[in-house]
Amino acid sequence: MTEAALAQKTCTPCRGGVPPLDPDEVQSLLPRAKDWGATEGYTKIAGEFRFKNFRQTLDFVTAVGELAESEFHHPVSINFGWGFCAIVLQTKKIKGLHENDFILAAKINEIAAGMGAGE
Numbered sequence: 001m002t003e004a005a006l007a008q009k010t011c012t013p014c015r016g017g018v019p020p021l022d023p024d025e026v027q028s029l030l031p032r033a034k035d036w037g038a039t040e041g042y043t044k045i046a047g048e049f050r051f052k053n054f055r056q057t058l059d060f061v062t063a064v065g066e067l068a069e070s071e072f073h074h075p076v077s078i079n080f081g082w083g084f085c086a087i088v089l090q091t092k093k094i095k096g097l098h099e100n101d102f103i104l105a106a107k108i109n110e111i112a113a114g115m116g117a118g119e
Contacts, residue, residue, distance in 0.1 A: 006032045007106035009099075011073040020096020033105035036089075038097075044076065044090040045101055047108065049117045054082045056115060061085055063111045071107070073100045 091098040
């Protein structure tokens with residue numbers, strides 16, 4: 001499955017009781033979320049984005065927030081400032097990663113690409 005195919009999926013509600021992805025599963029999904037990396041023992045993924053100015057960064061953060069609300073899946077953290085944004089994803093109910101985190105990462109990458117991140 002490509003990143004584009006992953007981005008076409010929709011996050012499914014996670015009610016807990018589901019085991020988090022193991023490190024091998026995380027490693028197999030990481031190539032489908034370009035430029036995201038596993039952190040904290042494969043329990044979170046993190047991505048960083050660069051923009052030309054604060055306005056672009058703020059618009060990106062707002063778009064990511066709207067996406068998170070529409071998918072009912074939210075970042076653990078969003079840290080941003082002039083020209084940069086760092087996002088950390090994890091499924092809090094299972095204290096680890098779920099396919100939803102990779103779906104959200106792929107969709108965030110699409111938003112970033114559409115807003116000129118890294119140019």
